[in-house]
Amino acid sequence: MRFAFIAKHRNIWPVAWLCSALDVSRSGFHAWLKRSPSTRSRHDEVLVTAIDRSFKSSDRTYGARRVWHDVLAEGLSCGLHRIERLMRQNGLRARPRRRGLPKDTGERAAVSDNLLDRAFEAAAPNQKWIADFTYSAPRPGGSGVHMTGMH
Structure with missing residues (x-):
């Protein structure tokens, strides 16, 4: 590790200074340079x-x-x-595969006919029912779906 540091920085500072600062011999560093890889x-x-x-x-x-x-x-x-x-x-770190969106099968939910045609007032109770679904974050002990309705 020390010799590699000296080899990397020897164009900035003199080898003698680096060797004395890292407490290694100059002859050891030069022998390391000439040595073939293990x-x-x-x-x-x-x-x-x-x-x-x-x-x-x-x-x-x-x-x-x-x-x-x-x-x-x-x-x-x-x-x-x-x-x-x-x-x-070598900086090789695996990245997770991207998960795609669910495949579109082309099927669509059936839409009901508009029977009320925005005439929401009824002459008597239990004749016309409507509902509004609001989705929000679930609360502890409760569900995330709140239904409000008129009848």
């Missing part, structure tokens, strides 16, 4: 390409477990935690 880091690079391919083919919806199964199916061996770590380091 077997694990080379295998991680192979895994990252397979992870990226699986993740993008799933339209960025697969999490670590599904990507891990795809990587195993390709013949590469690794553990689930390694896949999780590599996905986290």
Whole structure:
């Protein structure tokens, strides 16, 4: 971690200053620069390409477990935690699939005939019934539907 920080910032500050501030030797830093990548880091690079391919083919919806199964199916061996770590380091975070609206079947509810034709007054009780439904947020212990009516 320290050597990577020095390598990233060596064009801003002198290497000697950075090495002394981070308490590492300059010779150790230069040896780290010339050293070839380890077997694990080379295998991680192979895994990252397979992870990226699986993740993008799933339209960025697969999490670590599904990507891990795809990587195993390709013949590469690794553990689930390694896949999780590599996905986290490379910023591969699954997003949930969008749930669409319910499919429109084309059927419509039947509309009743207008029998009253806006003549709401009745000569006697129980001859004409109308109702108004108002939907609101439910209250504790009650329903969200309130019905008011005239008769």
